[in-house]
Amino acid sequence: MRVLVTGGTGYIGSTAVEILLGQGFEISILDDCSMGHADTVPAGVRFIQGSLLNAAEVADALAGCDAVMHFAGKSLVGESVEKPDLYHSVNVDGTRILLDEMRKQSITKIVFSSSAATYGEPKVVPILETAETNPTNPYGATKLAIDHMITKEASEHGISAASLRYFNVAGALKADRGWLAERHNPETHLIPNVLCSTQxxxxxxxxxxxxxxxxxxxxxxxxxxxxxxxxxxxxxxxxAAGHEIYNLGSGSGYSVREVVKAASDAIGHQIPFVDSPRRAGDPAVLIADISKAKRMLAWEPTRDMTTMVADTLNSMA
Ligand SMILES: NC(=O)c1ccc[n+]([C@@H]2O[C@H](COP(=O)([O-])OP(=O)(O)OC[C@H]3O[C@@H](n4cnc5c(N)ncnc54)[C@H](O)[C@@H]3O)[C@@H](O)[C@H]2O)c1
Structure with missing residues (x-):
């Protein structure tokens, strides 16, 4: 089976490429490298350096594929507040083009990177997939709009789709050619930032x-x-035609101080930090209810915070 991995040079997409190849899948990648890194592309992969917003490039990337894993997109919450139109264009319009081109080539399977940001501030924790969706920023709104678009595509055109609503993704994978890890600029994720903290x-x-x-x-x-x-x-x-939504997390949570402690333990000294005022729009607690993914996909996360921190630290060495 050949899978198109959009965003396949980014943090999560490049990890997907590596693991899929290891399991015998054939891979095509579409990525404009605006945030990703072409040096992550392994040998034997068909790599189209192009944009989701260019229908001809999307069609070229889809040629010969049986399914799509759709990671490509803009994903910085703060930037989405400053540039909501850019986020709508790349994420929502880009996915529209992808779905249209899939239909033209009779490709009916897609797994989409959705986000916990679709829920906004939860009324009940842990959060179920059936919880209210009230995104508090344009990034989350684009992910929700795409989930709705995919639901409509499934009911009108019979595609078979899964939206995976990630909570916080962390850790890294060591490939033969080096670590595949977060190399975001700017880096907004807590674990790499804690590990880079200095006096x-x-x-x-x-x-x-x-x-x-x-x-x-x-x-x-x-x-x-x-x-x-x-x-x-x-x-x-x-x-089967349809669209399922699954939360992906661990089903439990770590406080920011616990993450700093885990990182300090891994590094062998107290990591410097400074207590600061709350940020507007940050909910106190976000924890996924992952029982649906466990039940329907027979999935169970096995790696804990110690492993996530250790792998991130090793990837930075
Ligand atoms: N990292 C997380 O914790 C997290 C949490 C929830 C959801 N997600 C989602 O998972 C996906 C992957 O996240 P990531 O952390 O790997 O991000 P990333 O920025 O490392 O990867 C995204 C990739 O998409 C590419 N891209 C951007 N615009 C494009 C376009 N117009 N055409 C083609 N390629 C384009 C970028 O170059 C990059 O390689 C994103 O959709 C993100 O919203 C991530």
Whole structure:
């Protein structure tokens, strides 16, 4: 089976490419490398350096493929507030083009990278897939719009689709050619930022007066290797027309102070940090209910925070 991995030179997409190849899938990649890195592309892969917004490039990338894993997109929450039109264009319009070109080539299977940002501030935690969706930023709104678009495509045109709503993805994968890891610029994710913290530029802890045990926000983290395992299980579950949405996390949470402690333990000294005021729009606790993915995909994450931090640290060495 040949899979088109859009965004296949980015953090999660490049990890997917590596694991899919290892399991015998053939791979095509479409990525404009605006955030990704062409040096992650392994030998034996068909790589189209092009944009989701260019229908001819999308059609070329889809040629000969049986299914799509769609990771490409813009994913910085802060940037999405400043540039909502850019986010709508790349994420929503780009996915529209992808679905249209898939239909022209009779490709009916897609696994999409959705996000916990579709839920916004939850009324109930852990969050179920049936929870209300009230995104609090344009990034989350684009992911929700795409989920709706895919549902419509499935009912009108019979595609078989899975949207995977990731919580916080972390960790890294060591490939023969080196580590596949977060190389975002700017880096907005907590674990790499904690590991880069210095006395001169200490990591900020946003809010120490939240209604949690240690006063800092709690988030749910999933290792990127476990995440890709879920993608492959989701891909293998496709066939009948329809659209399923699954949360992917660990089903439990770590506070920001716990992440700093895990990183300090891994590095062998106390990582410098500075307590700072709350950030607007940050919910206190975000934890996924992952029972649907466990039940329907027979998926179970196995890597904990210690492994996520250790792999990220090793990838930075
Ligand atoms: N990292 C997380 O914790 C997390 C959480 C929830 C959802 N997601 C989603 O997962 C996906 C992958 O995330 P990531 O962390 O690997 O991000 P990333 O930025 O590393 O990867 C995205 C890739 O998409 C490519 N891209 C961007 N615009 C494009 C376009 N117009 N045409 C073709 N390629 C384009 C980029 O060059 C990059 O390689 C994204 O859709 C993101 O929204 C990530």
């Amino acid at each position: 001169a530029n200490p990591v900020k802890i946003f809010g120490t007066d939240w209604p949690t045990a240690d006063g800092t926000c709690i988030r749910d983290y999933v290792h990127v290797i476990d995440l890709i395992d879920a993608h492959i299980k989701a891909l293998n579950s496709l066939g």
